[in-house]
Each structure stands twice: as C-alpha cells, then as structure tokens.
Amino acid sequence: MPDVSPDIDLIRSRLLAWYDAHARSLPWRAAVGAPRTEPYRVWLSEVMLQQTTVPHATPYFHAFTTRWPTVSDLAAAEDAEVMGAWAGLGYYARARNLLACARAVAGEHGGVFPDTEAALLALPGVGAYTAAAVASIAFDRAANVVDGNVERVMARLFAVETPVPAARPELRRLAGLFVTDERPGDWAQALMDLGATVCRPKSPSCGTCPVASECLGLATGDPARFPVKIKKADRPHWRGVAYVLIDDQRRVAVETRPEKGLLGGMLGLPTSDWAIGEPVAAAPVEADWRDAGAVEHVFTHFSLTLAVMTARVDADGDYRWMPIEAARAALPTVFAKALDRASAPDLFG
Structure with missing residues (x-):
C-alpha cells in the first residue's frame, strides 16, 4: 500500500461529477439541479430505509405518501392504521417513533420540519443519522451523513484496519473531512449512491469507480476486505x-x-x-x-x-x-x- 493519503478535494470533485451523471432516480429524491425534496419525504424515506433495501421500501413509501401526503396527515392517523401499513418493514418501534415524530412536527412546529440538524435531533425518534440526512438532503445544510454505505466507502478509501464496530468513530471522522458548504445534500447522496451501486459490500465494481485512483483499499489488492469485521456469533x-x-x-x-x-x-x-x-x-x-x-x-x-x-x-x-x-x-x-x-x-x- 502506498504511503500516501487520499486527495480529499479530488475525491469530492470527481464524485460530485459522477453523481451529476449517474444519480439514482428514487421516488423520494429530487433530480440533480431540481428544487430540494420536501422534508417529509426525505424523513419518511430515511426512516424506512434504516433496516431494509430500496426495492423493498419503495412500495411502502408510495403507499404512505398516497395515504398520508403530508406530515400533518400522518400525525392525524390512527395508531393501528399506521402499524398495519408498516407491517413487513420490521422494527415496529420505528413505526411508533414515526408517529411520535409526525405528531411533534404537526403539534409543536405547525406541520413544518425544523431546518437545522440540532432541532431535528430534538424530535422524538430522530437519531443522529436521520437528523443529519434530513438537514443535508432537504435543507442543504453541511452535515456529516454516515450510514453503512458511507462507512464502507471510508473504510476502503483509507484502508482502515480497525474492525467495526470499534472503527466507527474513526470512519465518522474521516467522512467529516469531506463535508463542506458546497452541495452538501448532493454530496451525501453521492456517497450513498457510490456505496450502493459501485462500492458494494461484495464484488465492488472498482473498474467503474470515479475515485479508484485515490482508494488505499484498492491499492492493497483486496478492497472487499474492508471494512474489517469480526465474525458474528451464530444467531440463536x-x-x-x-x-x-x-x-x-x-x-x-x-x-x-x-x-x-x-x-x-x-x-x-x-x-x-x-x-x-x-x-x-x-x-x-x-x-x-x-x-x-x-x-x-x-x-x-x-x-x-x-x-x-x-x-x-x-x-x-x-x-x-x-x-x-x-x-x-x-x-x-x-x-x-x-x-x-x-x-x-x-x-x-
């Protein structure tokens, strides 16, 4: 592995250019260059995607936004209705948190999501990742949005040898090096898209990666080894x-x-x-x-x-x-x- 560090500015410029040309078309995402997505749709999609895949979440997202087009509509729904609509997405505590958050936005914020990461984090059921994602994607705030895709990209770019989960604070720090006021929402989504479509968990498509020249994990000859993981115990x-x-x-x-x-x-x-x-x-x-x-x-x-x-x-x-x-x-x-x-x-x- 070469004794060098990835070029942060080069990675940003190349990845944003790649995103402009190859951004995924998702039902909750605004097209590149279009006005920002309504915060309700960003928040709802991020909650749904925390424990499932885009193909699985998509019909649920369409069903929810058809049945409850605004956060105030969702806030007014009966608990049982929302729980029933959530069936199949798993982690039903998230459905209860979804309702609690919707009701807080409707009741305490006049049906309008707050536009800062700190204020979003104060909403019930909203954790660090969701607050950063909504602030960045919906409001174009400079926020460090780190999900599993971003962790994997950082682990490979910097060839981080510390196993996860112990490596997570370092992976978050490394991701933060790239966060600026320039297109923060697009940057967050570009990283997510890179991890989802190119820098995949298995068989990464390094030949099509726009930042392969800067990837220290690729330089080791075995980029798929990163992030390093400790073998999980058998599921009971x-x-x-x-x-x-x-x-x-x-x-x-x-x-x-x-x-x-x-x-x-x-x-x-x-x-x-x-x-x-x-x-x-x-x-x-x-x-x-x-x-x-x-x-x-x-x-x-x-x-x-x-x-x-x-x-x-x-x-x-x-x-x-x-x-x-x-x-x-x-x-x-x-x-x-x-x-x-x-x-x-x-x-x-």
Missing part, C-alpha cells in the same frame, strides 16, 4: 406456537400485542411465548386443534420456528375477528406466514 434459534382460530364466517381471531417487546402494538395471532428450545405452550381455548406444520422466520437477532395449530371455533369476545384476507394484509409477516400455512381447504373451505 427460537421456537413458538401460533394458534389460528377460524369461526363459521371465515374470520380469524387476532389480538393486539403488548406495546413493549417484539412486534409491540401490532396485530398478532394468539401465540405461546417464544424461547430457545421447546416452547411452553397452552392452547388459548379448548378445540379440536390440528397441526398445520410450521413456518420459519428470521429476525435481526434470532431465527424462529413457529408451529401452527388450527381450529374452527365459535367467535367470542376475547378476540378481534377479521376476514381472512383483511387479517393477512394487516398482520406482520411472521403471522401472515402462519395464516397462509393454515389456509388448507379442509379448514377454510
């Missing part, structure tokens, strides 16, 4: 049982899960506790239960095998009863899988 495996109760009107029993905990505040099927090893399970009602097999689901920190038991019962007041298709659309993915598993003709027919 949990088990549980989901109970699908159907009445004579082809409605399924659902319940609202506790506010705190996994899938908090969401609709769910009656279920046992989930635990490592065999679950301690007891059917919620006496019925002729049938074993419908099991479904598999992967959460961020553990995987889950959910056994599915089905029964026909008379509707009672202990549950909310929903038509099967409506329930399938409203339930989080893991429960929708269980409902699909139980959808045998001999049960629903």
Whole structure:
C-alpha cells in the first residue's frame, strides 16, 4: 500500500461529477439541479430505509405518501392504521417513533420540519443519522451523513484496519473531512449512491469507480476486505406456537400485542411465548386443534420456528375477528406466514 493519503478535494470533485451523471432516480429524491425534496419525504424515506433495501421500501413509501401526503396527515392517523401499513418493514418501534415524530412536527412546529440538524435531533425518534440526512438532503445544510454505505466507502478509501464496530468513530471522522458548504445534500447522496451501486459490500465494481485512483483499499489488492469485521456469533434459534382460530364466517381471531417487546402494538395471532428450545405452550381455548406444520422466520437477532395449530371455533369476545384476507394484509409477516400455512381447504373451505 502506498504511503500516501487520499486527495480529499479530488475525491469530492470527481464524485460530485459522477453523481451529476449517474444519480439514482428514487421516488423520494429530487433530480440533480431540481428544487430540494420536501422534508417529509426525505424523513419518511430515511426512516424506512434504516433496516431494509430500496426495492423493498419503495412500495411502502408510495403507499404512505398516497395515504398520508403530508406530515400533518400522518400525525392525524390512527395508531393501528399506521402499524398495519408498516407491517413487513420490521422494527415496529420505528413505526411508533414515526408517529411520535409526525405528531411533534404537526403539534409543536405547525406541520413544518425544523431546518437545522440540532432541532431535528430534538424530535422524538430522530437519531443522529436521520437528523443529519434530513438537514443535508432537504435543507442543504453541511452535515456529516454516515450510514453503512458511507462507512464502507471510508473504510476502503483509507484502508482502515480497525474492525467495526470499534472503527466507527474513526470512519465518522474521516467522512467529516469531506463535508463542506458546497452541495452538501448532493454530496451525501453521492456517497450513498457510490456505496450502493459501485462500492458494494461484495464484488465492488472498482473498474467503474470515479475515485479508484485515490482508494488505499484498492491499492492493497483486496478492497472487499474492508471494512474489517469480526465474525458474528451464530444467531440463536427460537421456537413458538401460533394458534389460528377460524369461526363459521371465515374470520380469524387476532389480538393486539403488548406495546413493549417484539412486534409491540401490532396485530398478532394468539401465540405461546417464544424461547430457545421447546416452547411452553397452552392452547388459548379448548378445540379440536390440528397441526398445520410450521413456518420459519428470521429476525435481526434470532431465527424462529413457529408451529401452527388450527381450529374452527365459535367467535367470542376475547378476540378481534377479521376476514381472512383483511387479517393477512394487516398482520406482520411472521403471522401472515402462519395464516397462509393454515389456509388448507379442509379448514377454510
């Protein structure tokens, strides 16, 4: 590796020129040279993208902005409506934070997002990354926007040998070297695009990279080694049982899960506790239960095998009863899988 440092000014000029020519067209992004994107759309997209990909988030973004075109519209929505619309994006605490932030903007700021990083950071549920992203992209403020893509680009440009997560403060410092008052919003998005389309986690396309000549990671001959990572521990495996109760009107029993905990505040099927090893399970009602097999689901920190038991019962007041298709659309993915598993003709027919 050559004993040199990347040329900050050269990287900025080359990457901005590349962005002008190759910026991704995204539903929440203004075209290069166009007026800035409305802050609500920037904020909403950034919250959605924190734990998912652009292709997965895009239909959700369209659905939200069609149903709730402004932050004030979202603030006025019922919690259950928003939770149902969020199903499939994961991390449901973010949906609760989304509502809390929307209501703060509507109630305390007259429906107008504050335009500084510090004021944005004071909103409920808005962390350092989101505040910097909205300040930079929506208001063209000089802010250091650092996500996983930016961390990867910095780790490779500077060949940072310290493993993540310990390297993160240094990667943030290095990213900050590039932040200026010149086109800060475009700069933030250019870095994101470079990481997403060229400086990819695996098989980086170094031959098309506009700043390859300045990349110390490429100079080592193995740029994909960066950022250096410590091997993760194996994800624990949990088990549980989901109970699908159907009445004579082809409605399924659902319940609202506790506010705190996994899938908090969401609709769910009656279920046992989930635990490592065999679950301690007891059917919620006496019925002729049938074993419908099991479904598999992967959460961020553990995987889950959910056994599915089905029964026909008379509707009672202990549950909310929903038509099967409506329930399938409203339930989080893991429960929708269980409902699909139980959808045998001999049960629903």
